[in-house]
Amino acid sequence: xxxxxxxxxxxxxxxxxxxxxxxxxxxxxxxxxxxxxxxxxxxxxxxxxxxxxxxxxxxxxxxxxxxxxxxxxxxxxxxxxxxxxxxxxxxxxxxxxxxxxxxxxxxxxxxxxxxxxxxxxxxxxxxxxxxxxxxxxxxxxxxxxxxxxxxxxxxxxxxxxxxxxxxxxxxxxxxxxxxxxxxxxxxxxxxxxxxxxxxxxxxxxxxxxxxxxxxxxxxxxxxxxxxxxxxxxxxxxxxxxxxxxxxxxxxxxxxxxxxxxxxxxxxxxxxxxxxxxxxxxxxxxxxxxxxxxxxxxxxxxxxxxxxxxxxxxxxxxxxxxxxxxxxxxxxxxxxxxxxxxxxxxxxxxxxxxxxxxxxxxxxxxxxxxxx
Numbered sequence: 001x002x003x004x005x006x007x008x009x010x011x012x013x014x015x016x017x018x019x020x021x022x023x024x025x026x027x028x029x030x031x032x033x034x035x036x037x038x039x040x041x042x043x044x045x046x047x048x049x050x051x052x053x054x055x056x057x058x059x060x061x062x063x064x065x066x067x068x069x070x071x072x073x074x075x076x077x078x079x080x081x082x083x084x085x086x087x088x089x090x091x092x093x094x095x096x097x098x099x100x101x102x103x104x105x106x107x108x109x110x111x112x113x114x115x116x117x118x119x120x121x122x123x124x125x126x127x128x129x130x131x132x133x134x135x136x137x138x139x140x141x142x143x144x145x146x147x148x149x150x151x152x153x154x155x156x157x158x159x160x161x162x163x164x165x166x167x168x169x170x171x172x173x174x175x176x177x178x179x180x181x182x183x184x185x186x187x188x189x190x191x192x193x194x195x196x197x198x199x200x201x202x203x204x205x206x207x208x209x210x211x212x213x214x215x216x217x218x219x220x221x222x223x224x225x226x227x228x229x230x231x232x233x234x235x236x237x238x239x240x241x242x243x244x245x246x247x248x249x250x251x252x253x254x255x256x257x258x259x260x261x262x263x264x265x266x267x268x269x270x271x272x273x274x275x276x277x278x279x280x281x282x283x284x285x286x287x288x289x290x291x292x293x294x295x296x297x298x299x300x301x302x303x304x305x306x307x308x309x310x311x312x313x314x315x316x317x318x319x320x321x322x323x324x325x326x327x328x329x330x331x332x333x334x335x336x337x338x339x340x341x342x343x344x345x346x347x348x349x350x351x352x353x354x355x356x357x358x359x360x361x362x363x364x365x366x367x368x369x370x371x
Contacts, residue, residue, distance in 0.1 A: 002032060004033055005032060005034065005100070005371045006033075006034050006097060006100075007027055007101075008036045008038050008101040008102070009027075009036070009102045010040075010101060010102060010103045010110060010113050010114070011040075011043065011055070012039075012042060012107055012110050012113070013041055013043065013109070013247060014048070014275045014277070015105070015107075015247065015296075015297075016104045017043070017051065017054070018180065018278030018281065019104060019105075019127075019128075019178075021180075022179050022182040022183060022359075022360050023102075023127075023179050023182075023363060025060065026361075026364055027060070034061070035060060035061030036062045036098070037055060037062070037063050037064070038066065038092065038101075038113075039052050039063055039064065039065050039066070040067070040085065040113065041068075041069045041109035042069065042247065043065075044065060044067060044069065045069060047071055048245075048274065051277075052065065054275075064096070066085065066089055067088055068081060068084035068085035068087070068088045068112075069081045069084070069109060073251060073252045075218075081108075081112075082111075082112045085109055085112035085116070086113075086116045087116075089113055089117075093117060093122065099123065100125055100150075100151075100367070101124050102125050102127065103124055103126050103127070103145055104126070105128050105142065106139070106142035107138060107141065108137075110141065111142075111144050111145055115144065115148065117148065123151070124148055124149040125149065125150065125151040125153060125367075126145050126152050126153065127153045128155060129154050129159065130146070130154040130159030130160060130162040130163040130166075131154070131159055131318075132162075132317075133316055133318055134314060134317040134318040139318075143166060146163055146166055151172050151174070151366070152173045152174065153174055153176050153363055153366075154173065154175050154176075155175065155176075155178045155354045155356075156177075156320060156354065157175045160174070174362070175356075176363055176366075177354065177355055177359040178300055178354040178355065178359065179359050179360055180278075180300065181300070181359065182358075182359045182360045184282065187279060188279055188283050189280065189283050191283050191286070191287035194280045194284060198271065198276070200240075200271040200273075201240055204240040205239045206239055206287075206288055207240075207288060207292055207339070208244075209241055209243045209244070210243075210244045210291070210293040210294075210295040210297065211243075211255055211293045211295075211312065212255075212295060212315060213246060213251045213252050214294075214313055214315055215315070217314070221251035222251070223330070224255075224313065224330045225257075227331065228255070228258065228330070229258045229259075229261065230332050231332045233262065233265075234332070234339075235335075236266060236269035236270065238343065239289055240269060240270075241271070242271045242273065243259050243262075243270060243271070244273050244281070245259065245275075259272055285301065285305050285307060286305045288307065289343065290307055290342045291307055291310070292310045292335070293309075293310075293312060294316055298311055298316075298325065299311070299316050299319050299320075299322075299354075300352075300354045302324060303322040303324045303350065303351070304352045304355060306324075306348050307324065307348060308324050308326065308342045308347065308348050309325045309326065310328060310342070311328070312329075312330060313330050322348075322350060322351065322353045323348065323350040326341075
């Protein structure tokens, strides 16, 4: 009889859960692993669409929830949330045993959960480590997770080399590519179906917008939100604008408020979606004219759909880029100029630097060897 290895997967937001999905599907169907999804952070807040419901519907494995994230994006609120998460995870580690815990990315909630494992000497496998985002405080959280992790699954050799320098060894570093790109074209629904589900005009050309607050220069976010609002109003004269709401970062509320104002001001020109979910988001990306924002999906996934990206501000500064990314500052003139260039020149025809074949299979093979 095979004794299954117990695998826990930490997920704190719609963003990391969407990236995880190909791996979760593979783990849930593997005869050597018993999967538990440890769900916390934004998943549990109604404000962010209570995305735990999507996790329940997927039925990948057992689900454990951990409270702690406050509905407060001020600096003091972030600190209190961090402490709550560390404290509340104590009960999980006291009452459950895992052979390995997966952590992904760089959010403060993920960092808090991982830091709580250190006294318990739990093995952590970190996905998307070694990257650099100079314009986001997440850069610090990412490296904290790296230092606490046993195994590392970066997306590229470049990021793998950086991890090796941070931890002083390359023995546990496995550059496997981005799991979100694994079989990326499979099971994507039609845009007609998705547009109907979210009440978006199906026949209109549209731009997909995902903007999060700057977390390093957080005091400037009110100004940045106003500039984005003015820019999107100009762009909406040419195309429909589909906006996904921002994450629970410092000052996220100023962007949420601005987007709601835009919808009220020009309701026929804007659509707002709290949470598409992974496949619906990919359907929107695939059917859009291009992406506008400062999200990692523009850096990592968009090239696989031959989409250009207007990357605004410094949040993604330092990240490896494929040739589809146009970097601009928070200036209306630059944003609108780039919009017109993309509408004139069309799609991206180059390669995605984050893509490697068989990413999930490689991870499973390594787990089989190491556990």
